[in-house]
Amino acid sequence: MFTEQRxxxxxxxxxxxxxxxxxxxxxxxxAEPQEWTSRHSPLVSWRLRERARAMLTPxxxxxxxxxxxxxLTQIAQEIDLPRHIVVEQAEAVGLTIYRSRRPLPIDEAWLREQYLTHHRSTYAIAQQVGTEDETxxxxxxxxGIPLRPQGVHSQTVMVAKLATSIPRDIRAAVEGTLHGWLRLHRFHIAMAFPNLTTAGTYLGAMQTALTTQFQRLEGDIGHNLYHRSVQTTPQRPTARGKSLLxxxxxxxxxxxxxxxxxxxxxxxxxxxxxxxxxxAAFRHRRKRGPLKPFDxxxxxxxxxxxxxLTLLQDLLDHTDEEFYGAQVHTRTGLPQGTVSDQLRRLRQAGWLTSRPEDDDSWMRRATPGRGPGRRITYYSLTPEGRSAAAHELHTRGFPAPRNSTERWDETTDKTSRHPSEAAGHADCGRQK
Known part of the structure; x- marks a missing residue:
């Protein structure tokens, strides 16, 4: 054991x-006398400790x-001493040694004031101190301070209270909201314009976004704030809106x-x-009167x-087929809601006919253990609907549909069919 140094x-x-x-x-x-190396001899260790006592003072x-x-590791490397000797000397002088990250010095009174009085979030305080939110x-x-919920609800703007000298409607629009001040500022600017479209151009916001924001503002305050623009009549604030302004x-x-x-x-x-x-641009808008009927x-x-137009092009490409909304959505890429609205408008105008899915097909689609769900509504173009669709596409310069039998007569401005094609469609109708 001594020979092999085990x-x-x-x-x-x-x-x-x-x-x-x-x-x-x-x-x-x-035991045989131990042979010391030049680095680990008792004399060398004694000299290192003496050097540490001389250098590592309080x-x-x-x-x-x-x-x-x-x-302590960095100190040991800088003065070229073993770390364990540095640790021994640190303990000898009564130094408090931190085995992990040392605690961040934060004034307790300041922390209470920032969190409880000024309602600052823990994230904002951590950014100022230079530490992490969890610290x-x-x-x-x-x-012993109760923590507010994390996220947006703990932000200062959400929990801050305005002075009672601030008008009541301003406080209702701002307190407990994230973007209340932005909505008030945009409302102030928008009421100078005749409608939300022109206001949105100036603000760099969509008209639909402003409509949503002002609806939220009216909901927070509890009153209508402006009369909407209609045709050439510009928008204007209500009495409550004028008070808010x-x-x-x-x-x-x-x-x-x-x-x-x-x-x-x-x-x-x-x-x-x-x-x-x-x-001036708003007042010179043309009023949209009733549409001129087809000839x-x-x-x-x-x-x-x-x-x-995209929908009509697709319907004429599949003019002899029944279809439902999901098929049109897949073929055209139009949003499902847009397809449903357009199909409903065309059916009400007489361009389409519709029928519900038959019972056999409806029940075959039922998931085991569940009901069959909603019936599919099938649509098909009427003959007059095909003519109207071809007319609208032609007047706007669209190419002729691939599967359409409609032909446009440039002299009469009407659609017609080739006799052979008309006969073919008559045969198809009889077969159906």
Missing amino acids: TPRDAAQQLGTTITHVRFALEHLG EFFDREYTQQEKT IRRRLQQL RGIQQPDVQTLMHDALSPAQMLPLPDAGTIADAT GIAVQRIRIRQET
Whole structure:
């Protein structure tokens, strides 16, 4: 064991005995004098410890370990001493050694004020202190402070209360909301324009987004705030809306709004020239009167949009087939809701006929253990509907449908069929 420099445990395993027996044997055997290396001799160890006692004074540890927050490993590497000797000297001078990350010094009174009085979130406090959100939460729990729910509900803007000197409607729109100040600012600007479309152009927002935001504003306040624009009649604030606008213009409210919004959100009020241009464009809009009926096509005319043209093109490509909404959605890529709305409009106008799914097909689709669900509604183009669809596509420059038998007569501005094709369709109708 001494010759091979084995440990008692290795010797016990080699001999097939226990380490207790090996130690008992060592007590009765004369151990040979140990040969020390130049690095591990008692003299070298004594010199290292003397050097550590001379260098690692309490003042040194206070400067390097406490103030500069160096680890004992870093200190040992810098002064070229073994770490265990540095640790021994640190314990000898009474230094508090942190086995993990040392606690962050945070003033308890300041933390209470920031979290309870100013209602700041733990994330915002952690960003200012330079630590993690969970560290602040643990410190609050150690102080016995109840934590608010995490997420948006704990943000300062959600829990802050405005002074009672602020108008009531302003407080109702802002308190407990995330974007209340932005909605108030946009409402202030939008009411200077004749409608939400022109206001949205100035604000860089969609008209539908402004409609949703102002509906939320009206819900928070509990009153209608403006009369919507109709045709050439511009929008205008109600009596409650005018009161809200006066409240927004107060200096103290404007100060709070500037503090809450970023420079990119805080747009200036439009000048007189911008308002005049928007009003002039609004007043010169053409009123949409009733549609002129088709000449010789006995269906009601409908207003045609781009999605309507896409739908009509697909229906004429499959003119002799029954179809349902999901098939059209798959073939055209139009949204399912748009397809359903368009098919309903065309059926009401007489372009389509419809029938519900028959009982046999309906029951065959039933999932075992569940009901069959809703019946499928099948549609098909009427002869007059095919003529109307071909007319609308032709007048807008669409190419002739692949499977359509309609032919356009440039002289009469009507659709017609080739005699052979008409006869073929008559035969198909009889076969059906």
